[in-house]
Amino acid sequence: MQATARAQPNIALIKYWGKRDVARNLPAVGSLSITLADLYTEMDVRFDAALASDKLTVNGTDNITMLPRISRTLDSVAGANRLCARVASRCNFPVAAGLASSASAFAALTVAASSASGKERSIAELASLAGRASGSAARSLYGGFAELSNEANDVSVTTLAAAEDWPLRVVVAITTRAAKPVSSGDAMEISRKTSPFYQRWVDEQEQDLAAARSAVSTRDFSDLASIAEHNCLKMHSVMWASRPPMVYWNAATLNCLQTIRELQAEGVAVFFTVDAGPQVKAVCTAEAEQRVCAALRATDGVEALMQSGLGAGAGLISNQSRTPA
Numbered sequence: 001m002q003a004t005a006r007a008q009p010n011i012a013l014i015k016y017w018g019k020r021d022v023a024r025n026l027p028a029v030g031s032l033s034i035t036l037a038d039l040y041t042e043m044d045v046r047f048d049a050a051l052a053s054d055k056l057t058v059n060g061t062d063n064i065t066m067l068p069r070i071s072r073t074l075d076s077v078a079g080a081n082r083l084c085a086r087v088a089s090r091c092n093f094p095v096a097a098g099l100a101s102s103a104s105a106f107a108a109l110t111v112a113a114s115s116a117s118g119k120e121r122s123i124a125e126l127a128s129l130a131g132r133a134s135g136s137a138a139r140s141l142y143g144g145f146a147e148l149s150n151e152a153n154d155v156s157v158t159t160l161a162a163a164e165d166w167p168l169r170v171v172v173a174i175t176t177r178a179a180k181p182v183s184s185g186d187a188m189e190i191s192r193k194t195s196p197f198y199q200r201w202v203d204e205q206e207q208d209l210a211a212a213r214s215a216v217s218t219r220d221f222s223d224l225a226s227i228a229e230h231n232c233l234k235m236h237s238v239m240w241a242s243r244p245p246m247v248y249w250n251a252a253t254l255n256c257l258q259t260i261r262e263l264q265a266e267g268v269a270v271f272f273t274v275d276a277g278p279q280v281k282a283v284c285t286a287e288a289e290q291r292v293c294a295a296l297r298a299t300d301g302v303e304a305l306m307q308s309g310l311g312a313g314a315g316l317i318s319n320q321s322r323t324p325a
């Protein structure tokens with residue numbers, strides 16, 4: 001009744017922002033992302049008849065804030081009549097600060113809980129369950145370049161290119177380690193209800209997806225850069241125009257964008273994207289990586305850098321649910 005899974009965060013190049021069905025956590029728009037290789041969450045799930053309630057530790061410390069969401073996910077994966085579970089999460093990067101920690105956490109949780117409860121499920125089924133917990137988590141079941149599409153009552157994810165087909169690099173500039181003030185789930189709802197730009201954002205998403213899909217299929221870095229930056233700034237414009245406004249950026253976020261603009265002017269193959277947090281993700285070619293790192297490290301307000309290649313989707317590390325004969 002115990003299993004451990006590992007999942008990597010993914011970074012959306014064409015973003016998910018807004019829900020069409022809050023109860024089922026279905027996104028209002030499709031999205032396209034890259035799954036990372038070197039940042040990860042590992043999740044142990046152990047169902048235990050001796051427990052009276054679910055328990056969660058994150059990096060060795062008891063955590064009650066995330067527990068209700070974890071319990072709901074365990075219910076949907078293992079069934080509401082499941083045993084209580086001890087869940088231990090380990091993450092090698094800052095959580096809840098705009099680094100897609102919920103994507104890797106809920107992807108790993110879904111894989112581990114499904115295995116520990118003895119259920120055989122396809123990747124598509126696991127992605128759908130992970131997506132109920134965190135919309136972006138569905139994409140972390142898949143490696144490389146993944147596109148999430150809306151179906152009538154669900155989501156489906158396809159791999160557009162494997163990590164090794166276009167081995168881009170990602171440099172994350174950490175501008176603060178503080179947790180974000182408003183969760184992305186709450187912020188999306190505020191945007192949907194109040195931002196004058198929200199409907200336009202939804203209406204234009206299909207054309208942004210088509211442009212990114214085409215750039216991925218032809219491996220056209222500058223086309224991908226152009227549509228990814230545009231889509232990112234559009235999403236943040238929706239947030240900034242919401243009431244209350246949602247501004248996740250800090251001064252160092254803007255400094256990093258300026259650094260990336262300067263690198264681009266020098267012909268360096270790099271572009272930025274920013275999620276619901278103040279960290280800047282610089283996507284670049286392997287040849288550009290050292291220059292991108294040097295420039296971001298020298299940027300005012302940058303606390304640390306993390307580097308990663310692109311990697312595979314979530315997977316099981318171990319399973320001890322078989323009863324010995």
Ligand code: PMV
Nearest residue numbers: 012015016134135136275276
């Ligand atoms: O999956 P959530 O609810 O944490 O939302 C993710 C939202 C963004 O990271 C801003 C965009 C995305 O597509 O990942």
